[in-house]
Amino acid sequence: MTMALVEIVMGSRSDWPTMQKAAEILDELQVPYEAKVVSAHRTPDRLVSFAKGAADAGRKVIIAGAGGAAHLPGMIASMTHLPVVAVPVKSKALNGLDSLLSIVQMPKGVAVATQAIGEAGAANAGLMAAQILATSDDELAKRLIAWRTRQTEQVAVEVE
Numbered sequence: 001m002t003m004a005l006v007e008i009v010m011g012s013r014s015d016w017p018t019m020q021k022a023a024e025i026l027d028e029l030q031v032p033y034e035a036k037v038v039s040a041h042r043t044p045d046r047l048v049s050f051a052k053g054a055a056d057a058g059r060k061v062i063i064a065g066a067g068g069a070a071h072l073p074g075m076i077a078s079m080t081h082l083p084v085v086a087v088p089v090k091s092k093a094l095n096g097l098d099s100l101l102s103i104v105q106m107p108k109g110v111a112v113a114t115q116a117i118g119e120a121g122a123a124n125a126g127l128m129a130a131q132i133l134a135t136s137d138d139e140l141a142k143r144l145i146a147w148r149t150r151q152t153e154q155v156a157v158e159v160e
């Protein structure tokens, strides 16, 4: 069995349609991952055990998505040295601006790599996680370069 290198965590099952976009990119790049629901607010004990155990469990990067009062990515980052790539999920009430502002304004000393709001941000979170892993994995770096080349070719066809 291949060990998951990336953990995709989200505050609620309702975030999955967004966070699935990260999973799709990781699938395309053949990066093994797991996905689970963890909430700083609703399941605080589960959050602590996940965040404190993630490195020992073999994870190298954490992707964390949450909406509204989105404290999940920052709280995870406070309890692990692993890079946390964050996705502000688009909220119904405020279109994700609340999620973005909750996530992005981290205090100095605890870093979170915040992506754009919604599905594009989730896809880019998958790419960013792969790019981090590719710094020590030459085969993955080749797959990333090929992925980008295909994207460039696709755009070239579309604009012709």
Ligand SMILES: Nc1c(C(=O)O)ncn1[C@@H]1O[C@H](COP(=O)(O)O)[C@@H](O)[C@H]1O
Residues within 6 Å of the ligand: 010, 011, 012, 013, 014, 015, 038, 039, 040, 041, 042, 065, 066, 067, 068, 069, 070, 071, 072, 073, 089
């Ligand atoms: N922002 C957080 C956290 C957290 O940050 O710990 N836990 C759940 N949530 C968010 O609440 C929103 C609504 O959740 P429900 O759809 O379950 O009511 C979701 O976008 C989730 O990420």
